[in-house]
Amino acid sequence: MRRSEAVLFASASPVPRDDLARVVGQGASIDLLVEDLSADLEGRAFEIAQVAGCWMFRPRAAYAPAIRAAADVGDQLLDLSEFDVAVLAAIAYHQPITRDGLKDIFGKEISRGLIGRLHARDLIGTGPRSPRRGAPYTFVTTKQFLVAFDLETLADLPEREQLEDADLDGGS
Structure with a gap:
């Protein structure tokens, strides 16, 4: 489980199921692994999200204003008309x-x-x-x-x- 957590943490983009399977072995249930990781992160400032058929760490939505204020991090779409x-x-x-x-x-x-x-x-x-x-x-x-x-x-x-x-x- 910790190897998968490290891969998700280190990845700049969402991680596909196949990549996680290579880390933990083909016989492991990726869905159960992700559920266990999600449960482990309960109450933390970040979560595992499934997007585009892949998984990624992201901050919980409740912390978005603090992140923008502290790091001046804007949404990539803000500069689109x-x-x-x-x-x-x-x-x-x-x-x-x-x-x-x-x-x-x-x-x-x-x-x-x-x-x-x-x-x-x-x-x-x-x-x-x-x-x-x-x-x-x-x-x-x-x-x-x-x-x-x-x-x-x-x-x-x-x-x-x-x-x-x-x-x-x-x-x-």
Whole structure:
């Protein structure tokens, strides 16, 4: 159990099940191991979270304000504009999608710079080529997108109707 804890602690990114299995042996139950580690961390300032099919240590949400205040640690998405986030949401809900597809949603051209910013943060990646004339690139969300938004899978995205009811759909 402590070897797994060390691997999770030392990893800068979420650790896949296969990596944990290599540390503890293929016969061990990773789910039981994670449950034991979680129980061991009860009452501590951090927890084990499952994101994107992997596990990671993270501070408990209750400590986020203290962490930001003490270390000036901001969320990686804070420097994205509202429109950048809207484009990211459109990609998440309509993937794989081309720039032309995004143009259809927003009624205007989506700049390569915006796509580049999302790609540089590893929130989106290149998907399969579109079967349309010229075979344009498509865009899809990445594992880092799931981590950034604390999602296990894309199925955990809010239903589009919920976004519309909250007026968070950007008018799409």
